[in-house]
């Protein structure tokens with residue numbers, strides 16, 4: 001079962017519009033103002049190019065249709081409103097149809113710097129800019145198709161591939177470490193931590209290695225995997241589904257790497 005959310009998500013009207021309160025719009029304003037300053041030299045060039053195309057409002061939460069319009073024009077993606085974390089089945093199906101799940105609630109001030117589940121700021125500010133990048137967009141759809149063809153058990157392994165690329169991926173670029181993972185970009189705390197902390201491990205991405213690396217969704221990450229540029233994702237996308245599932249079987253027989261965090265069962269949406 002997906003982690004029970006403590007938030008009450010908003011329902012979109014027939015045009016997909018959501019009536020956000022002044023307080024919710026104010027939280028968006030403060031979050032985006034803060035993060036726009038933070039990501040200047042931390043988010044990768046590909047992300048910043050996408051952010052410019054989206055031209056997100058800073059005074060209010062954008063309506064999903066405003067974001068979908070740009071996504072459709074650039075890579076054929078669109079935003080799909082969802083209440084919060086959704087189950088694997090719906091998640092993979094949406095991605096395979098180039099529909100990105102956008103949770104329709106925003107974090108409270110108490111969780112301003114980091115929250116344990118994806119809110120609308122995470123989904124739109126964190127992920128949507130890179131959905132205008134063709135490598136990232138094609139990879140994310142191929143990932144959805146992989147998941148549709150996987151068993152429940154294989155999906156648990158596949159979740160790690162998403163986690164260490166789309167959610168928490170880093171780039172070792174000629175200009176230094178940069179972020180492309182939406183889970184880092186939407187968190188003021190983790191943006192700083194992922195690039196500067198000497199307590200984290202940063203390893204070159206190897207698919208089999210990633211599939212064996214357990215993670216928790218409710219903590220700052222102890223390990224990040226790196227590529228050199230977003231188009232490196234093409235190399236993963238080029239695997240056939242059966243190749244990736246063969247990696248999953250290999251990971252299963254080799255066993256998981258020891259967890260780098262205190263014991264708590266992995267919170268994977270079912």
Ligand SMILES: C[C@H](O)[C@H](O)[C@H]1CNc2nc(N)[nH]c(=O)c2N1
Nearest residue numbers: 084085086091101159162163269
């Ligand atoms: C596969 C991925 O790591 C994760 O488990 C899924 C599950 N459900 C989700 N649901 C939402 N709304 N957003 C997400 O990013 C995810 N991620």
Ligand SMILES: N[C@@H](Cc1ccccc1)C(=O)O
Nearest residue numbers: 114115116117118183186187
């Ligand atoms: N931790 C992210 C939100 C997030 C939670 C869980 C999974 C992915 C992203 C933030 O604070 O913005």
Ligand SMILES: [Fe+2]
Nearest residue numbers: 118167182183
């Ligand atoms: Fe996310």
